[in-house]
Amino acid sequence: MLLRRSSLIKSPFLRLFSATAAEPKMNLDDFRTIETNPTKHSKEHIGKYYQIDDTIRKKLFAHGGIPKKYEKQIKTFNESCLMVRPQAIEIIDFIKKTDFSKPTVRYVLYGERGAGKSMTLAHLAHYGYVNDFCLIHVPYAPDWYKRPKECGLSTIHEGMIDIPLECASWLIHFKLQNIDLLTKIDAKTSKTYDWSKREQTPAGSTLIELVDHGINRAKYAADVIAALIDEIKIASTAGKFKTMVLIDGFNSFFYEKTRVSVDKKARRWPVTPDKVTITQPFINITNYDWCNGVCILTVDIIGMLGWDRESNLPRYLLGKEGFEHLDPFVPIKMENYDDLQFNSCISYYVNRRWIQNTEKGFDQELKFMSNSNPYKLMELCNAL
């Protein structure tokens, strides 16, 4: 009798103990889905982990895009899995229903720290890549203003400050993400760009040539970005390809302080982002004066410098100017895990052996301590 009863008890964690990593790579656990194509993700996949192919991951996120701590997890777990969050599904649904002949729709992801904004953006970048969108992906905009590698006065635009290394590395990132698409289509520059007396990009050269010029000549990288984004706007309005703009930490373009400065003595008089040459193109691309594209932006409280973090809401983070620039947009709140997602996350961690102590009630304790916040949960599980 006892034996029969114990076999009838169906606790999710009883099953977990027997789960071993020796199972085949694509097993059908409750918390996994074999659907690796984000286009086909729908409501039934919410809360499940899907695997990104390693080659795609290296192409899309070689220069950032997945938060560093999660990169570490990927290395440890020996597989790159993302959870399908309802917000991502919502945006994918919206994109599928969008009429692309109308001006671009702006989506703004907001939510508390560690709720999964950047990870959702990574998921959407994957969606964009699979669906042949031209990706304009900024892995983390605040990095440009918080820790620039090299700042100098711009030689081309008077009174502006240039961060050439960041500009050039973004161009490398752009090229790596879009090389497949750009070789497929015939997007040509619409006009001649004169960089200096000897250097110019003639009208009718490909976008790859334009990008290559910026990579080779970091001095002109900021102007190349401006030119590239203009060209992309023209090309996608003409219907040559669809464009997906993904910017993490968009609010830093409108934050009044940066750590960019030409000489260290001048740090007391900080430079505002609009004085930095890289800012304008990305504000330009998030405007609504073009079509055949979609903008997905996140606003992030960590994008601020740290002494005035008060609210997570877009109006506070973007400020008046930024809010009016984006208005009208679709705000989407990143929530913490609900029960389904939380359980699936715990099951995933247990399956990957990340949680070693599975005494009775451990999940409830973790839930209480992390408040189901994904990042806090990950931090808490580090030592278990």
Added chain:
Amino acid sequence: MLLLKNILQLTKFSPTILIKNYSQYAPHYIDPIFKKQEQDNLIQSGEVSKIAFLPIKAARNNDTSSVFHDHRVSRMVNYIMKGGRKDLARKLMSETFERIKRIQIERYHKSKTDEERSKLILNPVQILHMAIENCRPVLMVTPIRRGGVKYQVPVPISEKSSYYRACKWLVEASREHDRKTHLPEKMAFELLDASNNTGRVVKRKQDLHRLCEANRAYAHYRWN
């Protein structure tokens, strides 16, 4: 005089008796049982009725009923702690565990056969326990003066003291790192080494045992 009177009055009326080291609690107070598992065990075995009406000491603030609480770990945190900065010590300890896990789990997922996998211990707390067990000395030497000469005399040590020594050695070994590595990184390696019965701390224990063995001729100085 007045003070003495006050103290006398205090001892007269307070339920505690002033004893050595000024313990807050009278000797008949029992230690708190704060872990849920232990409480359940007591209830099941019926022993709870024996202590139901005994006065119990208040639990310390690091004694939690969390399922992740481990006595050995919380002691280790105290040994790492400097200047009362427990928050930092706890952070270092958890980072050590994280590093151990990363090393072990990466090995686990990369190993191809089940046999290799089953050999690996992934639980960092278990590794800590094993490391401490492997580092515990049985004997130690104490200087005793006989005829104007100090002899290093081997003496057995208590269980508690041996645990203390093992933990202290592990922490000391972890503190000896170059400028670029941090304590958790070094400690993770030390713990993994010690759990395999290799490494500097285990060697230190063996050296001590060897010294005791060499000085066995002085052992009788303990008594006369």
